[in-house]
Amino acid sequence: xxxxxxxxxxxxxxxxxxxxxxxxxxxxxxxxxxxxxxxxxxxxxxxxxxxxxxxxxxxxxxxxxxxxxxxxxxxxxxxxxxxxxxxxxxxxxxxxxxxxxxxxxxxxxxxxxxxxxxxxxxxxxxxxxxxxxxxxxxxxxxxxxxxxxxxxxxxxxxx
Amino acid sequence: xxxxxxxxxxxxxxxxxxxxxxxxxxxxxxxxxxxxxxxxxxxxxxxxxxxxxxxxxxxxxxxxxxxxxxxxxxxxxxxxxxxxxxxxxxxxxxxxxxxxxxxxxxxxxxxxxxxxxxxxxxxxxxxxxxxxxxxxxxxxxxxxxxxxxxxxxxxxxxxxxxxxxxxxxxxxxxxxxxxxxxxxxxxxxxxxxxxxxxxxxxxxxxxxxxxxxxxxxxxxxxxxxxxxxxxxxxxxxxxxxxxxxxxxxxxxxxxxxxxxxxxxxxxxxxxxxxxxxxxxxxxxxxxxxxxxxxxxxxxxxxxxxxxxxxxxxxxxxxxxxxxxxxxxxxxxxxxxxxxxxxxxxxxxxxxxxxxxxxxxxxxxxxxxxxxxxxxxxxxxxxxxxxxxxxxxxxxxxxxxxxxxxxxxxxxxxxxxxxxxxxxxxxxxxxxxxxxxxxxxxxxxxxxxxxxxxxxxxxxxxxxxxxxxxxxxxxxxxxxxxxxxxxxxxxxxxxxxxxxxxxxxxxxxxxxxxxxxxxxxxxxxxxxxxxxxxxxxxxxxxxxxxxxxxxxxxxxxxxxxxxxxxxxxxxxxxxxxxxxxxxxxxxxxxxxxxxxxxxxxxxxxxxxxxxxxxxxxxxxxxxxxxxxxxxxxxxxxxxxxxxxxxxxxxxxxxxxxxxxxxxxxxxxxxxxxxxxxxxxxxxxxxxxxxxxxxxxxxxxxxxxxxxxxxxxxxxxxxxxxxxxxxxxxxxxxxxxxxxxxxxxxxxxxxxxxxxxxxxxxxxxxxxxxxxxxxxxxxxxxxxxxxxxxxxxxxxxxxx
Ligand code: FES
Ligand code: FES
Numbered sequence: 001x002x003x004x005x006x007x008x009x010x011x012x013x014x015x016x017x018x019x020x021x022x023x024x025x026x027x028x029x030x031x032x033x034x035x036x037x038x039x040x041x042x043x044x045x046x047x048x049x050x051x052x053x054x055x056x057x058x059x060x061x062x063x064x065x066x067x068x069x070x071x072x073x074x075x076x077x078x079x080x081x082x083x084x085x086x087x088x089x090x091x092x093x094x095x096x097x098x099x100x101x102x103x104x105x106x107x108x109x110x111x112x113x114x115x116x117x118x119x120x121x122x123x124x125x126x127x128x129x130x131x132x133x134x135x136x137x138x139x140x141x142x143x144x145x146x147x148x149x150x151x152x153x154x155x156x157x158x159x
Numbered sequence: 160x161x162x163x164x165x166x167x168x169x170x171x172x173x174x175x176x177x178x179x180x181x182x183x184x185x186x187x188x189x190x191x192x193x194x195x196x197x198x199x200x201x202x203x204x205x206x207x208x209x210x211x212x213x214x215x216x217x218x219x220x221x222x223x224x225x226x227x228x229x230x231x232x233x234x235x236x237x238x239x240x241x242x243x244x245x246x247x248x249x250x251x252x253x254x255x256x257x258x259x260x261x262x263x264x265x266x267x268x269x270x271x272x273x274x275x276x277x278x279x280x281x282x283x284x285x286x287x288x289x290x291x292x293x294x295x296x297x298x299x300x301x302x303x304x305x306x307x308x309x310x311x312x313x314x315x316x317x318x319x320x321x322x323x324x325x326x327x328x329x330x331x332x333x334x335x336x337x338x339x340x341x342x343x344x345x346x347x348x349x350x351x352x353x354x355x356x357x358x359x360x361x362x363x364x365x366x367x368x369x370x371x372x373x374x375x376x377x378x379x380x381x382x383x384x385x386x387x388x389x390x391x392x393x394x395x396x397x398x399x400x401x402x403x404x405x406x407x408x409x410x411x412x413x414x415x416x417x418x419x420x421x422x423x424x425x426x427x428x429x430x431x432x433x434x435x436x437x438x439x440x441x442x443x444x445x446x447x448x449x450x451x452x453x454x455x456x457x458x459x460x461x462x463x464x465x466x467x468x469x470x471x472x473x474x475x476x477x478x479x480x481x482x483x484x485x486x487x488x489x490x491x492x493x494x495x496x497x498x499x500x501x502x503x504x505x506x507x508x509x510x511x512x513x514x515x516x517x518x519x520x521x522x523x524x525x526x527x528x529x530x531x532x533x534x535x536x537x538x539x540x541x542x543x544x545x546x547x548x549x550x551x552x553x554x555x556x557x558x559x560x561x562x563x564x565x566x567x568x569x570x571x572x573x574x575x576x577x578x579x580x581x582x583x584x585x586x587x588x589x590x591x592x593x594x595x596x597x598x599x600x601x602x603x604x605x606x607x608x609x610x611x612x613x614x615x616x617x618x619x620x621x622x623x624x625x626x627x628x629x630x631x632x633x634x635x636x637x638x639x640x641x642x643x644x645x646x647x648x649x650x651x652x653x654x655x656x657x658x659x660x661x662x663x664x665x666x667x668x669x670x671x672x673x674x675x676x677x678x679x680x681x682x683x684x685x686x687x688x689x690x691x692x693x694x695x696x697x698x699x700x701x702x703x704x705x706x707x708x709x710x711x712x713x714x715x716x717x718x719x720x721x722x723x724x725x726x727x728x729x730x731x732x733x734x735x736x737x738x739x740x741x742x743x744x745x746x747x748x749x750x751x752x753x754x755x756x757x758x759x760x761x762x763x764x765x766x767x768x769x770x771x772x773x774x775x776x777x778x779x780x781x782x783x784x785x786x787x788x789x790x791x792x793x794x795x796x797x798x799x800x801x802x803x804x805x806x807x808x809x810x811x812x813x814x815x816x817x818x819x820x821x822x823x824x825x826x827x828x829x830x831x832x833x834x835x836x837x838x839x840x841x842x843x844x845x846x847x848x849x850x851x852x853x854x855x856x857x858x859x860x861x862x863x864x865x866x867x868x869x870x871x872x873x874x875x876x877x878x879x880x881x882x883x884x885x886x887x888x889x890x891x892x893x894x895x896x897x898x899x900x901x902x903x904x905x906x907x908x909x910x911x912x913x914x915x916x917x918x919x920x921x922x923x924x925x926x927x928x929x930x931x932x933x934x935x936x937x938x939x940x941x942x943x944x945x946x947x948x949x950x951x952x953x954x955x956x957x
Contacts, residue, residue: 035188036181040351040404041437045877048351076181090179094171097843100851101639102178103185103351103404131885135877137349137405138639140850141885142892143843 005069009034010078024063025049028075036076036106040135047134050107050114051075057114057130076106079113089113092151093144100138108134112148122152164746165648165658166906167839172644173663174402174637183402186355186371191430194357195224195262197423198269199416199433200276201443202247202256205287205512205870206300207280209249209258216275217261222268225426226276227419228259232426233389235418237381240315241305243478243515245385245418251280252300252477253514254870255443257415262423262431286313287870289451289472289509300477300510315475315508319486321494321799322503323562329466329501333457337538340453341530342937344864345446345474348519349882352404354444355434356417358424366396366424370417371403373410373636374676377612379668381413385421400666403638407855408518409444410638411678412480416443441875445517446865448482449474452530456499462544462552464499471506471527476515483508483516485523487611487796487803488604488679492527494799495561495807496603497535497553502562504799512870518678520852521913524604525859525920529938532600532921536928546925547580550601555809557899563794566802569899571835572601572809578833578895579813589930594820595828598925599813600918606837606909607805607901608789609679616788617681618672619689621650621697623781625773627748627766629654629661633689634674635682636666640912641844642682648841649687649905653694655745656765672784680808680910683840685787687905692785700781701768702740705750708771709738709763716760730756790903805903808910810834812853812918816926820949823942825861825927833895834914838907849894849915854883856919862887864939 001020006013009032016031028034028051040048042061049061052074079087086094089112099105108131115122115130122130127148136144177183214226228246235245247256259276263269286292286300292313300313330336357369366386372378375398382396403410416433423431435444453470475483486506493504539549555561557570579585579599589595608615620632629650637643643663651658664670674685713734721727737752744753751762773780794801815828832849839845862881866873874880900907920938928934933948 029188034181035184038185038352038404039187040353041877043437043876043878046351046437080180086176086179090176093179094175097172097847099172099175099178100641100847101350101352101403101405102174102183103639105178106181109179128885128889133884135349135351135882135884137351137407137855137882138851139847140852140854140883140892141888142850143847145885 003066005066007068007070008072010074018065022065023061024065024068025060027065028060034075034077038103038106040103047111048104048107050110050134052110052114055117057111076110079109088155089116089151092147096143096147096150098139098144098147104134104136108136108144116152116155120152120155163652163906165652167842169842170644170648170658172641172844173647174643185352185402185404186357186369187352187434189357189369189401191357191359194430194432195264195427196266196269197260197262197420197431197433198273199257199419200259200273202251202254202258203278204251204280204282205254206283206285207251208283209247209251210279210281212259213277214259217272220268220272220275222264223261223272224264224429225262225423226259226272227422227426232422235385235388235422236305237413237415237418238479239481239483240479242301243415245415245422253512255514257419260419260423262427285512285870287511287513289474289511292509292511300512313510315479315483315510317483317508318797319490319506319799320504320797321490321563323494324501326466326468326501326503330457332459332465334460335538335541336455336457337534337541338455339534339537339936340451341533342451343449343526343529344938345449345516346519346859346863347441347446347865347880348407348409350405350407350409353435353437353440354409354414354416355432356420357430357432358420359430360424360428364391364394366394366421367399368396368417368421369399369401371406371410372398372400373406373638373678375400375636375666375668376634376673377676378413382421385418389425398668400636403636406638407520408522410636411518411676438875441880442872445480445482445515447519448485448516450526452527454530454534456534456538458538458542462542462549464497464553466501467493467499468503469493473506473508474511474513475508476511476513478515480515480517482518484611485526488523489527490563490799491565491605492524492531492603494563495565496531496601497550498555499553500562513867514872520855521917522679524602524913524917528600528602528917529920532918533924533936536925537934547576547585547599550576555603564800564802565807568806568903569837569901570809571897571899574897575809575811575833575835576601578897579811579831582831582893582895583813583815589815594818594930595815596926596928596930597813597815598922598929599811600921600925601811602809602914602917604808604914604917605679605804606808607684607903608681608791609804610791610793612675613793614675614788615791616786617674617685617689618784618786619693620672620782620784621693623769625766625770627656627660627764627769629656631661631663632671633663633686634666634671635686636677638677640682640848641841642677642686644844645683645840646686646690649690650694652906653691654697656748660748672786680912680914682912683908684904684910687840687908689785689787691905692787693783696783696785697781698745701745701750702743704768704772705743705763706738706740708768709750710735712763712767712771713761720760730758732756734761806901806909808835808914810914810918812922814922814926816923816930818927818930818945820931823945825923825940825945827857827890829891831893831895832915833897834911835897835899835909836911837901837904837909838898839896840906840908845896845911846894848912850892852913852915853892853919854888856916857887858883859916859938860920860923861940
């Protein structure tokens with residue numbers, strides 16, 4: 001069954017026709033061609049597909065596409081505005097060695113962003129809670145946690 | 160000590176910004192015009208004869224472009240012993256055997272079509288452990304070998320053996336002896352980016368394949384052979400490697416799914432993509448081998464090792480990959496970790512109806528070090544010597560030759576042990592009341608390439624352009640470990656240009672020079688050695704040209720400078736006379752005379768030199784190619800002898816744990832990892848390698864096991880197969896790098912990718928023993944095993 005839905009994607013309104021069984025990740029990666037969002041399990045277990053829907057980090061592989069109607073979605077591509085410059089949090093991951101193969105990175109960054117947007121001054125415990133659904137096989141997480149801490153500190157310094 | 164400009168400095172990885180922006184393109188993100196989606200029908204039995212395959216319904220499904228089986232497609236062989244077929248013919252030998260495959264216009268149709276394929280089987284008795292498979296009279300898993308010669312048992316025809324000194328004399332000399340049997344499970348590499356490829360033919364029947372591989376050039380050889388098998392003689396494969404979402408050994412072989420994509424692409428004349436889902440990756444991609452190791456060691460009254468005897472049995476599964484050669488690496492610690500002179504090592508590999516296994520980071524070393532370093536603590540206990548002191552007594556030294564013939568150049572093991580003891584406050588025993596304890600374990604690993612193939616070489620092409628850019632073509636694979644980052648730094652440092660001017664081209668076998676593969680922690684060692692060679696060649700050429708061009712160009716500079724600065728008096732320096740090739744140097748792309756005064760005009764920009772020689776009559780451009788084959792030897796593995804690597808990496812890890820005797824949970828309080836890395840090339844990248852390896856080591860020690868029942872994988876998902884999350888890795892880690900500045904190492908560096916996970920599990924097991932007095936011999940160390948051991952301990956005390 002096909003339905004037409006409209007939602008805000010990275011700040012702009014979009015309209016797409018979706019099949020009933022499609023997931024948000026399919027709309028993002030296939031319909032919209034935004035392949036920055038990754039799929040590493042398709043079962044809500046790894047966080048690679050994390051995007052932000054109305055301010056909350058969600059697994060886009062579990063999110064039925066038709067439920068996105070009227071909502072606002074931010075993907076990794078929506079963070080670096082203007083287009084040629086990384087956002088602070090992306091830059092923080094680059095600067096602190098938090099990226100290796102990079103497959104977990106977009107999801108990890110979206111989880112971190114959702115955290116910092118709602119809690120600009122997170123404790124170590126809060127950072128770990130926010131990232132515990134994001135698996136990374138390369139880094140051992142040390143530099144990721146460090147990057148999030150430093151970005152938080154840096155953003156606080158700017159306020 | 161050298162003063163490096165870029166080496167050893169905190170630098171960002173060149174590939175990180177695109178990855179952070181979601182702009183790096185993995186196989187999952189690639190699409191070709193007209194591309195079809197392939198899907199594989201896997202076996203429903205672990206061991207059975209195939210009676211009949213019915214593909215008629217699948218063929219009729221709208222959107223299906225091809226359905227292939229062994230009945231309608233050429234026979235393509237693969238595997239280290241070529242004992243595997245891309246599509247199985249008469250028989251299946253494991254649950255994941257590929258029976259048929261479909262290409263369709265979208266993935267859903269492909270999946271539906273695969274479900275419509277019906278196979279009739281005649282089940283055969285299955286063998287699910289080496290013990291069963293080795294029993295006399297057991298059914299044969301392979302009745303014949305790849306050449307069709309009859310086989311008589313289920314042992315692999317691969318021999319790994321070593322004997323040195325006099326074992327009996329060593330046993331007689333021993334005052335204390337410790338013996339144990341240790342086992343390790345199958346574990347999955349769990350790359351976040353699953354396996355996949357796209358295969359495409361042109362109209363000349365040459366193949367291009369976008370592959371997730373660590374061995375592009377050996378894969379080219381494998382695929383060319385497959386093209387021959389398909390009747391496409393003298394045709395070529397071009398391999399393009401996209402961004403890789405982690406590999407950890409999974410790319411050391413070519414895989415049936417790749418050959419199937421090739422067959423489908425040829426059959427349909429369209430590009431075909433196959434990408435595994437996570438379930439498929441768990442169930443149908445080869446994991447790390449499981450092993451059982453019997454070990455006996457003895458020492459004299461002073462704690463000096465007098466002998467070591469090791470027997471390994473590996474469950475190979477149904478077919479043979481490169482991973483079957485793990486014992487070639489196990490021999491390294493068996494013969495060469497700590498000084499021991501009477502050594503016996505033997506490994507046997509057994510076919511079973513379990514999933515066949517392949518390489519994973521460490522390649523036999525974690526398996527063997529698990530047994531060896533656990534047993535070292537047991538022996539220290541027997542001898543009544545502190546485990547740290549015991550290791551120091553037997554510590555390896557620089558410049559020694561080990562029983563396997565390994566020529567140790569530099570060796571920082573002593574410093575590693577001392578560092579761990581110091582940082583872990585070794586002498587201060589943990590508070591016993593809290594069930595806390597400390598443990599340590601060490602490692603030796605190849606650190607200067609590893610010759611397990613005729614060539615252990617690697618090539619590099621550097622092409623300079625009119626703008627002073629350096630375009631690098633290298634055959635090593637960036638799979639997340641940071642190879643491009645160190646190669647960039649190596650070129651910038653050795654050549655004398657800024658890292659921003661170095662561009663590493665995507666890996667393509669049609670443009671990059673040959674490399675044996677990115678394995679055995681050889682990537683950075685090889686890449687930077689090629690960088691130094693190529694840079695030296697280029698500098699010779701550049702300085703030769705500068706001899707001719709420097710005076711005239713600098714003269715022009717001076718004139719301009721004078722115009723801007725009237726009254727300027729140049730220093731008294733005859734730059735025409737001084738412009739001799741041996742007096743030049745280059746830094747950040749600027750050529751200058753070493754002992755000349757530092758005047759702003761008295762240097763020549765590399766780009767300008769290149770443009771000058773390019774655009775004059777009979778112009779020229781600079782490109783250089785080098786091929787580096789390290790000074791190591793292909794060992795005779797049947798005799799267990801040969802200097803496999805140019806240099807060796809050492810390390811020691813220490814850990815403090817707390818054991819909850821109620822729940823059996825092990826909590827890691829802190830960790831210290833001291834590694835002899837030769838020289839730190841890029842600090843954040845190096846730390847990332849060790850932190851990441853430690854997490855895999857912790858997973859191996861405490862959580863991970865690919866469970867199977869009668870050959871069927873029971874936990875093919877992250878819900879049931881747990882890898883460490885940020886919560887499990889919540890303890891302080893102290894990293895210490897020992898710089899031994901190895902003369903074979905580029906800038907002094909040794910390979911470092913694998914060592915970080917090698918000693919982690921035995922260090923943890925030794926700490927658990929220290930905490931609560933139980934010795935766990937089978938990985939992973941689960942709460943159930945802890946509780947059972949505690950119960951047994953209590954019963955023995957009562
Ligand atoms: S892909 Fe969505 S959680 Fe793994
Ligand atoms: S960087 Fe590779 S999975 Fe996280």
